[in-house]
Amino acid sequence: MGAKLIEFYFDFASPFGYFAANQIDAFEKDYGCSVVWKPFLVGAAFKVTGGKPLTEWPLKAEYSRHDMERMRRYLGLPWQFPANFPVLTVGAARGVYWLEETKGEDTAKRFARDAYAAYFGRGQDISDAAVLGDLAEGVGVDRDAFAAALKEDAIKQRLKDETDGAIERGVFGSPFFFIDGEPFWGQDRLWMMREWIERGGW
Amino acid sequence: MGAKLIEFYFDFASPFGYFAANQIDAFEKDYGCSVVWKPFLVGAAFKVTGGKPLTEWPLKAEYSRHDMERMRRYLGLPWQFPANFPVLTVGAARGVYWLEETKGEDTAKRFARDAYAAYFGRGQDISDAAVLGDLAEGVGVDRDAFAAALKEDAIKQRLKDETDGAIERGVFGSPFFFIDGEPFWGQDRLWMMREWIERGGW
Numbered sequence: 001m002g003a004k005l006i007e008f009y010f011d012f013a014s015p016f017g018y019f020a021a022n023q024i025d026a027f028e029k030d031y032g033c034s035v036v037w038k039p040f041l042v043g044a045a046f047k048v049t050g051g052k053p054l055t056e057w058p059l060k061a062e063y064s065r066h067d068m069e070r071m072r073r074y075l076g077l078p079w080q081f082p083a084n085f086p087v088l089t090v091g092a093a094r095g096v097y098w099l100e101e102t103k104g105e106d107t108a109k110r111f112a113r114d115a116y117a118a119y120f121g122r123g124q125d126i127s128d129a130a131v132l133g134d135l136a137e138g139v140g141v142d143r144d145a146f147a148a149a150l151k152e153d154a155i156k157q158r159l160k161d162e163t164d165g166a167i168e169r170g171v172f173g174s175p176f177f178f179i180d181g182e183p184f185w186g187q188d189r190l191w192m193m194r195e196w197i198e199r200g201g202w
Numbered sequence: 203m204g205a206k207l208i209e210f211y212f213d214f215a216s217p218f219g220y221f222a223a224n225q226i227d228a229f230e231k232d233y234g235c236s237v238v239w240k241p242f243l244v245g246a247a248f249k250v251t252g253g254k255p256l257t258e259w260p261l262k263a264e265y266s267r268h269d270m271e272r273m274r275r276y277l278g279l280p281w282q283f284p285a286n287f288p289v290l291t292v293g294a295a296r297g298v299y300w301l302e303e304t305k306g307e308d309t310a311k312r313f314a315r316d317a318y319a320a321y322f323g324r325g326q327d328i329s330d331a332a333v334l335g336d337l338a339e340g341v342g343v344d345r346d347a348f349a350a351a352l353k354e355d356a357i358k359q360r361l362k363d364e365t366d367g368a369i370e371r372g373v374f375g376s377p378f379f380f381i382d383g384e385p386f387w388g389q390d391r392l393w394m395m396r397e398w399i400e401r402g403g404w
Contacts, residue, residue: 049260058251059374063387073404074397172261183265188390195276202275 004197006035007178009166011042012093012112013053013086014174015068018120020187021113021175022077031197033179036105037112039093040163042174043086049172053086080123087119088127090159091150095132097158098149103141111139206399208237209380211368213244214295214314215255215288216376217270220322222389223315223377224279233399235381238307239314241295242365244376245288251374255288274322282325289321290329292361293352297334299360300351305343313341 008024010017027033046052054064065081072079092115100108114135118124124131132150133143149155166176170183177184177193182201184193196202210226212219229235248254256266267283274281294317302310316337320326326333334352335345351357368378372385379386379395384403386395398404 045261049262051259051262057253057374059247059369059372060251060253063372063374063385066385067387070404074394167261170261170265172259172265183268185265185269186390188388191393192276202272 004031004033004180005178006033006193007038008035009038009040009171009174009176009178011174012039012089012115012119012126014042015054015064015081015120016071016187017175018116019071019075019077020177020190021116022075023187023190027193027197030194033197037096037109038162038166039089039096039112039159040166040171040174041089041093041159044163045167045172048167051172055085078117078121080121082119082123082125084125084127087125090127091129091132092119092126092135094150094155094159095136095146097162098146098152098155099139099141101155101158102149103139107139107141111135114138206233206235206382207380208235208395209240210237211240211242211373211376211378211380213376214241214291214317214321214328216244217256217266217283217322218273218389219376220318221273221277221279222379222392223318224277225389225392229395229399232396235399239298239311240364240368241291241298241314241361242368242373242376243291243295243361246365247369247374250369253374257287280319280323282323284321284325284327286327286329289327292329293331293334294321294328294337296352296357296361297338297348299364300348300354300357301341301343303357303360304351305341309341309343313337316340 006024006027008020010020024035028035055061069079096108096112099111115126118131118135119126126132129147133147136143136146169178173185175187179193179196182196208226208229210222212222226237230237257263271281298310298314301313317328320333320337321328328334328337331349335349338345338348371380375387377389381395381398384398
């Protein structure tokens with residue numbers, strides 16, 4: 001069985017994306033997988049499916065809050081449900097792609113992890129320019145250069161293309177994964193992804 | 203840690219309910235839990251939440267079909283996706299409660315397992331009176347007596363009460379479980395239910 005490619009689609013406003021982001025690195029360590037982080041705008045997928053955030057469905061909303069709290073305790077993660085939810089994630093998502101293109105994948109991933117930690121771990125507003133600037137500085141990038149980069153046409157187009165591409169591949173929620181093309185929806189399926197890799201599918 | 207009570211809510215038209223029905227007995231064997239089977243009408247919950255079957259959402263529908271097929275292979279279960287989907291499950295659900303009241307819990311569970319096997323394992327139409335009659339005979343009950351029982355006011359009311367009660371407790375999908383009151387949605391969470399029981403919660 002060769003090394004597998006995992007494509008990890010997520011929206012920064014997705015609590016279960018946050019949980020997934022804190023578990024996906026283990027697939028590199030445990031199985032030697034390559035994990036590519038692909039932020040996208042789940043709202044665009046919701047327009048196609050008629051979906052909406054878990055917290056906006058009657059009954060489901062209450063359960064979801066309880067479930068998120070239980071899951072974060074299970075994972076032992078910092079947790080501060082953000083006042084601004086769901087947040088506009090365009091800036092953070094563009095930032096990941098711009099960092100990937102100009103500073104490399106490791107810096108992009110570090111920024112993505114930090115942005116999730118800021119949003120769900122500390123409840124910060126990651127649509128705020130000052131917060132994004134701090135996150136950029138945290139990975140060694142000048143905040144003004146970063147702010148300017150997020151307004152470039154090329155990076156706007158990149159996020160649009162990634163989002164369109166995700167929807168074309170059938171991605172309708174966050175997180176969503178492909179293991180060498182095999183789709184898995186939800187951090188609930190990380191156990192199944194492990195089985196899939198260990199057995200080489202079934 | 204004392205023996206736990208698991209309440210297992212499901213709709214017979216739910217594929218993931220079928221998968222759960224084939225895994226829940228293990229909780230009796232492994233942990234000495236009591237499992238109470240509680241069919242309800244998920245359509246009534248969908249009216250409250252605005253939900254609908256997985257197979258009726260754009261994008262999600264395609265994934266769901268793929269995922270069901272993958273899950274049933276994983277579990278090694280018979281599988282014949284029914285032509286009549288989603289089926290009217292009022293009769294089968296009333297049948298479970300009537301059997302429970304008149305023949306005892308074991309017979310009711312046997313009927314429920316058989317009804318799921320007929321519907322998702324062989325693709326039979328379990329809203330059909332002849333199919334329900336065969337299922338009744340399979341657990342040693344006269345088919346005419348069974349058919350008559352399903353039309354009794356008391357059993358109609360029982361299913362209505364169970365469905366209303368489920369919604370009042372926040373049940374919005376199938377399968378849905380309570381372990382001594384702690385809610386878990388989806389057969390995706392069976393792993394978490396095991397952890398919950400093993401650790402005594404967290």
